[in-house]
Amino acid sequence: MLTGLLVDLAVIVVLLAGIAQFRTPPGARRGNWTAALALAGALAVVLYRHRLQDVPLVVVVSALGVLIGAWVAVRVTMIQIPAMVAFQHGAGGVAAFLVAYVELTRSGREPLTAAAEIAALLGLIVGAGTFSGSLVASGKLANRLRQTPTVLPGHNAILVALAVVLGALGIWAAFLGAGISLCVVLTILIVGSAALGIVFAVRIGGADMPVLISFLNATAGLAAALCGVAIGNRLLIACGATVAASGSILTHVMCRGMNRGLASVFTGIKARPAAAPMAPSSIRPDPAADVAEAVSPAGDADPISRSVELLREARRVIVIPGYGMALADAQEEVVRLGERLVELGKEVKFAVHPVAGRMPGHMHVLLAEAEVDYGRLYELKDINHEFAETDIAIIVGACDVVNPAATERSDTPISGMPILKAHEARHVVVCNLDERPGYSGVANPLYGYAKTVLVWGDAQETIGRIRAGLS
Amino acid sequence: MTDVFLMLVVFGAVFALGYLLIRRVPQMLHTPLMSMTNAISAVTILGALLLFAVETTPVEKVLGALAIVTAIFNVAGGFVITDRMLAMFRRKDTPRVEFRQPQGLERAAARSGKDGT
Known part of the structure; x- marks a missing residue:
């Protein structure tokens, strides 16, 4: 237990050391690889502590992921970076809600504790919402979707209604035992969260995009941390927490840069009256x-x-x-x-x-x-x-x-x-x-x-x- | 219950430390920072791998594999893009004086390079 804790602590210290080097570009370059080292360490710790089944499958899909990731990373141009980063927030969301889903529905194991179950449900919702919201953001940034805000009739009412339905479904799911009905409810929960993410993201556009992309950075980290609570893995929690912190800071910096509150960007209240009819040149x-x-x-x-x-x-x-x-x-x-x-x-x-x-x-x-x-x-x-x-x-x-x-x-x-x-x-x-x-x-x-x-x-x-x- | 408490402490402490460190990151490095934290947030790869720590059903195999692919895509892609971006930042102590191609050609070359990617 104690050695486990110390090993985890060491990985976390290396991770923070990586982030601490983000002061100058050369330092940041070292910091980036320091953080990569921390992640590799976390991976090694998990592989050492647990014997995996299906090793060939895991190896093959991992190699596939590395290849795709590296291939895309080498080809992306700098003007495409915002769309790419938004897309990656989405990929993080997918991984989070899939892990949460499997943890919740798995029947072969001892049942989750109450805290783990709540965290998994929240991770599922936040992950799916981050996924769909990020895809919308990425589409807008890549100029595949209309970049101006899309406001539905009763936009805020739709958001609130969706959130209430998701909350109710989540509570229902928490009391369902493992079985086919739980799978169905969780699937509906994923679809509903994805819908919430879309409705949430379509209204934000143009110069407000930096706020949205920073916010999704924070939610992707939060989803990872929630997954960590669900499976009881401290390293996951710690890494997720740093990302959530980073996303929160950037969101704050962007809001301050525009002198707008987060609520006003996301709810459209105090919307810019002049902005709507204008075809904004920028x-x-x-x-x-x-x-x-x-x-x-x-x-x-x-x-x-x-x-x-x-x-x-x-x-x-x-x-x-x-x-x-x-x-x-x-x-x-x-x-x-x-x-x-x-x-x-x-x-x-x-x-x-x-x-x-x-x-x-x-x-x-x-x-x-x-x-x-x-x-x-x-x-x-x-x-x-x-x-x-x-x-x-x-x-x-x-x-x-x-x-x-x-x-x-x-x-x-x-x-x-x-x-x-x-x-x-x-x-x-x-x-x-x-x-x-x-x-x-x-x-x-x-x-x-x-x-x-x-x-x-x-x-x-x-x-x-x-x-x-x-x- | 102590476990839950410990987890909350880990989250709170690391969030606070991260917040203090990241608050001092200059604006110039915000894009690389976000790109790198993206790679970090793909630590869900740990969760995805742990799905395979016990016997899995076929459905769980498929979902787990998908989770691994998306997470590791982020890890690999995130760190590599961040490095590419940071490698472009250069300091020049003396102003560069060098022969440059005529403007039109230069722009055409830049364009074709960009289109090719």
């Missing part, structure tokens, strides 16, 4: 192409040459990338522009808003892929005081996160949201697709400032031309 996938063609080179030569002129004179430049940059696939151009400015002796920094991408930290990964020097990437709190001494803020595909209305007015859906203070810079260059507002639907007064140069069009092209003008 989440439309590919209109970039047609609009870019409409802008004739001669027509906007002026803003571009004006930007070039300003950039030549500037000493300090801050670039603010938004999700529009990723949609235009302009990260390469943006990073090259930054490098060109550095060559010209300017001080260049990148300011990334917490909710700039479609998942926490997404923008950083996209810029890293474009080989940015990550020492130039700054968080909102570290750079906001520098805008006042900055010559030019270049905004690329961002709107809401630099909208001064968020701090100056109190009656907009984004009021109170922390913004990057681009408007404090001496000059502002806006390289957005068009003048339409961002996801919130709030018009950006920054566009009307005299010090602002507006460069509409496909950012890949406009940034490229500005860079060409500087060489």
Whole structure:
């Protein structure tokens, strides 16, 4: 018992040591493999303590899973990462509810304790809900489903009704003995939880996706921890707990980044009235192409040459990338522009808003892929005081996160949201697709400032031309 | 009952420790963090393996096998993707000056590379 506890403790310490190394990218790389080591250790402990039946089957399916996982992991592109991560939350959910189901229905063994049974039932519900919710999220992020929120009539009522039915079914299942009727009830419970996950996830879209994906991260961890309670395995509980903690923190960071409560994101209460009729520019996938063609080179030569002129004179430049940059696939151009400015002796920094991408930290990964020097990437709190001494803020595909209305007015859906203070810079260059507002639907007064140069069009092209003008 | 208590303590303690550690992770690493925790949450692989610690019926075999495949898909995929992402983060002490292809070609090359994956 005691050695068992110490071994488990050792694995947990290694796992936490892995997470503790997530401070710098090289450290995180070591941390990632440290955590993998902890997991391998946990696996070894379980295999040592228990003799498995059906070893050939276990080996074959494990090898299959490793192959598929590695194959997908090597091929996925960085722009697909949010969809991939959401899909993996779903896979975690599947594993959790399958384990819970088998534990609950298995007849050949001593009955589960009351606590184990409750945990298994909860694990089943949370796992199935995470599974379906994640598939919806993944579909939206991969642009296979409509990305805007889908609101059903009486959406909240449906959610509550489903939750009540699931609760009742769960209680019923808890009192049923093993047998065919239990299997049926549990199957209905799985289907019902999956339905709940879908109804829950379809309403969230666009700029709220980072909250959803972080939340599903937390529920996937919770499902794993519940499975751990069900089978009485401390390692499972501990690993699940770290994941739940991580998901909770990220959810909190994302909500704070938008100044919205979790409840308001998930229930749609205090819904953004302006958002519904608007076709939010930041989440439309590919209109970039047609609009870019409409802008004739001669027509906007002026803003571009004006930007070039300003950039030549500037000493300090801050670039603010938004999700529009990723949609235009302009990260390469943006990073090259930054490098060109550095060559010209300017001080260049990148300011990334917490909710700039479609998942926490997404923008950083996209810029890293474009080989940015990550020492130039700054968080909102570290750079906001520098805008006042900055010559030019270049905004690329961002709107809401630099909208001064968020701090100056109190009656907009984004009021109170922390913004990057681009408007404090001496000059502002806006390289957005068009003048339409961002996801919130709030018009950006920054566009009307005299010090602002507006460069509409496909950012890949406009940034490229500005860079060409500087060489 | 002591077992349940111990389990709750494990959950609470690790959650709290994890919370303190993860709160200090910089934003830059949030995506790799989530990707790695995904791999960790696939520890349900332990539960899936333990299903095979006793005699199983055919139905249990199928469900257990499915649970193993999905969980281990997450483990392998999660750690590998996280490593790929983190490998891309580079520090440059001096600005790069190198010959670059003409813009059009370069973009076409980047595009075809992306489409190929």
